[in-house]
Amino acid sequence: MPTDDRSLTPERVLDAYRTVLRARALDDRRFVLNRAGKLAFIISPRGHEVAQVAAITALEPGRDRFCLYYRNFAAALACGFTPEELMLSAFARASDPSSGGRQTPGNFGSRRRGVIIGSSTVGPQIPKAAGIGLALKWRGEGGLCFVSFGEGATSQGDFHEGMNFAAIHRCPVIFFCENNHWAISVPQRLQVAGPGVAERAGAYGIPGVRVSGDDFFEVYRVVAQAASRARAGEGPTLIEADVLRLQSHSTDDDQRAYRDADELAAEAARDPIPRMRDALIDRGWLTPEGDRRVGEEVSREVERATEAAEAAPDPDPASLARHVYADG
Amino acid sequence: MPTDDRSLTPERVLDAYRTVLRARALDDRRFVLNRAGKLAFIISPRGHEVAQVAAITALEPGRDRFCLYYRNFAAALACGFTPEELMLSAFARASDPSSGGRQTPGNFGSRRRGVIIGSSTVGPQIPKAAGIGLALKWRGEGGLCFVSFGEGATSQGDFHEGMNFAAIHRCPVIFFCENNHWAISVPQRLQVAGPGVAERAGAYGIPGVRVSGDDFFEVYRVVAQAASRARAGEGPTLIEADVLRLQSHSTDDDQRAYRDADELAAEAARDPIPRMRDALIDRGWLTPEGDRRVGEEVSREVERATEAAEAAPDPDPASLARHVYADG
Amino acid sequence: MAERNLVQAIREALLEEMERDPRVCVLGEDVGRKGGVFKATEGLQQRFGEDRVLDTPLAESSIAGVAQGLALEDYRPVAEMQFADYSYPAFNQIVNEIARVRYRSNGDFSCPLVIRAPTGGGVRGALYHSQSPEAFYCHVPGLKVVLPSTPADAKGLLKAAIRDPDPVIFLEPKKLYRGARQELPEGEAALLPLGVATVVRPGGDLTAITYGFMRLVTLQAAALLSRDRIDVEIIDLRTLRPWDIETCVRSVEKTGRLAVIYEANRTGGFGAEIAAELAERCFASLDAPVTRIASPDVPAMPFSTSLEHAFMLNPDKVADGLRRLARY
Amino acid sequence: MAERNLVQAIREALLEEMERDPRVCVLGEDVGRKGGVFKATEGLQQRFGEDRVLDTPLAESSIAGVAQGLALEDYRPVAEMQFADYSYPAFNQIVNEIARVRYRSNGDFSCPLVIRAPTGGGVRGALYHSQSPEAFYCHVPGLKVVLPSTPADAKGLLKAAIRDPDPVIFLEPKKLYRGARQELPEGEAALLPLGVATVVRPGGDLTAITYGFMRLVTLQAAALLSRDRIDVEIIDLRTLRPWDIETCVRSVEKTGRLAVIYEANRTGGFGAEIAAELAERCFASLDAPVTRIASPDVPAMPFSTSLEHAFMLNPDKVADGLRRLARY
């Protein structure tokens, strides 16, 4: 049970780093395909990847539950989705494991991996996670539920209701807010009253932690700590990971229309991936040469995934009315 | 503009005391009528009266807006509703000023008095009050919006959304929570995670104040202070008034079924009205003799109000479909 | 076998299913120690403990959200909305989330839960304790909607709803809660299938399709008509989604005349669906226009007795409509 | 007069009304600097400032609640729900609160506001950006519901909705946002009355009643049928509550055949109301059963192109239905 930094072997961290690179390379590839008119709609995790992968690395896919949100492309990889699977959902193919091409990519789901099927709606996963947490508490096997969302989602009534419920019943839930300071075009000052998201934990008598989302080790540490608390029956934790949104909200959006050009340039220079790479090199866990090699391997994976997904068949139109009810 | 204790002349306090007694006497009378089968449904303010009247006394009916909730029988009197008017609504008469007998009594409304028509639904008045506050801020005439609710209502998403909005836009709103520690049969420990309601203000970066709801002067003081803040453009305040629910939730409920008998007896002995009377006598503003006289006057008022309301006509069945739309 | 009224039948169904299946649990406002505001869950918490019969905070969206989480974890939650009128704060959770779990995950996940709610008027509940919102839920693919009107149907259908693999909205006509009693079968013998209507009164002159409290009113109206030698066949749908079209078609083909009677306001009520579908399917058999007999288009019934009577359908109003239809 | 598409027409209506009446204001997610995700409010914030064009937090219940507060204070708010699919978190505010303000206050208060929302599919929006939820709102007395399908109608009806003394749900078919352009009248000349349908294609053989995007599809279907010498009269309702029954009755009495075409899933859609009402009123004139042509009963259209096509009505599917009706 990973509860602190020590269980973070170089192997595991390098694995996580590879997942981060994979997320970035796949995302870049999606944008190329989008510009070529082959993919309709993308929500990019650019800037969030390190925080997402660090958080999932501190948890136990298979044992835990994950209520992800649409920006959790890198988290989904960390939960075990393969590059090909994510490309299948980008192309809305029949074999997309999340929804068989029914939902926009970004609504991840896989029962066997404990990734609870999401929707595009902002907020409702939060009380749902409280309910899952309650079930896990009743079951008493030490599993927990991780639920993620943006700072915009914290404005929804469902955020409050879910936090309140989970705190009252000490549900083993980690509330993970990826605060990129923008909800589409709405800045944090018009979204979140008060000092920030982490401080809202106080209203429920639970710990609230703010962490720099570009620091793999710090994110890992606070999530692992929250996991220990949850598994020990001490209840939920609210974590606010400070991240950057290095892309527009989605391919339907252009953030240059409402954000300051200098600010955008400054943020672009603070991409968390080079920072993670440098940290690994500093620790002697990675060499520039090794980094290049991983990059190339990831490129090939992305290539193969794209080809396979592009060639995969579309859903059968005759399947439209399946799975409305159990008997259909 | 009453901003502190000093403007509380003995006359005003005695007036408020009379309002408190009126509320109690009217309520007692309603219960007699209920047992006689003449009134269908009552929600009693018993135990909340002093807090309600103190709060309204610190504000300016006519200038301010009041989003009351169903337990605000005493607050409604303080806002200017007459005993007869409240009895008209208890009997659901055509001339009930709030809704012409359409709503259960307790949904107070009067445009000319700035009392915004309520509904039986728990919670939605809170964001509504934020919107009214925004309008008052735009208008810039120093008016504010007072909105009240029980601690149960703080669990609703609407509580959070309304607080967040009002805090972001520094709306002149006073959020007044009458915490009687029970929402029908649900105790606070299953309702409100964390230390209490007042502490939730911190999540929004606004002041949160807890006050003993049986202390007229203290409630007056904190509401007056919140009003000064609001009128000065400094934004909303959340006040938690600690009160007792000395009756069952409503005439459809019997709290002895789920509350401890000793606790009920102990609370009955802490009725805030004798405490207010003693405080006035201590200050030399009231004599036992004066108190008896006020009591008798109030009794006569209640008598007259009941007779008039009982004799008043029911709504015309032909009016059923009026006021669905402006042209109907 | 003792005689039971409808609310006791509900309680019995819950009790039997909770004893049969440890995954079945109950949650909602006041369902615990108090046993629900209508006593539908009386004694269940004493029997099954505070987890399996859980008093939630006053927050319907999270009640639905938590129930969904429990269902996703293979529990069988039965959530109570204290009144159907108060299910709207949960509308997003129900319509966007719960109803679509199976579809959006392409069958990987399911959401077996029941949401119970007292529905309908005639109990002086006024605008917020009298609504008949079934049409909202009947329009939602992925949901089933049940609305029983006898103790035996309530028991048998609630047991079936709890065992159903899909989410069921279970509406209980509160006007009948303490109405006629019936001897109830126990255990498996009590079970009734969803989706099957019942012919409650055979007749040859015209078909009256109805459900809920209107079954009783229509029976009384039919008795009035039998004095005029008009012989009404009455069908109680019991399940509204899916509804038993075949039974209805057979009857209308026999009688050639159809009235649909429902308590909700007329425009856009579920009776419109029934009328439209059967007018199309039975076109060649119809000797008269399909008639809808429903409540007026006002925002729900007022508190005043005179207005409540003006709003509610009663045997005379229904008999008038049926008589007109018979004479067409 | 320049040519404008539908979304530009919306913007023009907002602009003109904001210039005409200082009480008109706009609020919603991303309506400010970004000008709305569909550009319906583009440039308005620059013109009218951050108050009158207000970016709200991501919380639909409070958007509706705040709008209600503003309306109660005599402003004329136009609130945007970013997608009609996301109006459900506001369902309680809309149905229980906004729709009933006038009724429950017996006419003392009113709630003049507009809630705008893009509706319908065909833009690869998948399950959560494609829904057609008009039936929910059409069932609610106290609300008006408008759903225009041309730029001129959109402009004229939005202006009328803003001036209307009652709350209006204004649904905009997003598939037509960037569709056909029209020259638009300005100012008062642009105004169109609510509640009046338009005969968009006169014809003698059968009547097709529709609204929204389906107007265009039905026009194309009618063109296909004209090759078979079947002459379709098409009525666009434009306003759904109240709807123009008289215009429809006149047409059906002339043609003797009626199809109702709507994009929502069939069961319980607003087309059921139209079909039921006209089947009753026009019984003596009907030569064939009233036919509904609607989308299948699945929880909304999938993302995959193949499934989206399978879901959506198109000219061929509609023509098939109309042909069958003509040949009945």
Ligand SMILES: Cc1ncc(C[n+]2csc(CCOP(=O)(O)OP(=O)(O)O)c2C)c(N)n1
């Ligand atoms: C209930 C609801 N309202 C509106 C939307 C449209 N929408 C999608 S994402 C988004 C912004 C979310 O911002 P945030 O929560 O900060 O997450 P981020 O995208 O920044 O990661 C909005 C408004 C939605 N999906 N659901």
Ligand SMILES: Cc1ncc(C[n+]2csc(CCOP(=O)(O)OP(=O)(O)O)c2C)c(N)n1
């Ligand atoms: C949305 C909604 N859900 C449920 C109810 C039923 N209900 C009415 S009052 C009440 C308890 C409210 O408790 P609290 O807010 O503490 O106020 P109190 O009555 O104690 O003053 C409940 C559950 C309601 N009116 N509205």
Ligand SMILES: [Mg+2]
């Ligand atoms: Mg964000």
Ligand SMILES: [Mg+2]
């Ligand atoms: Mg309380």
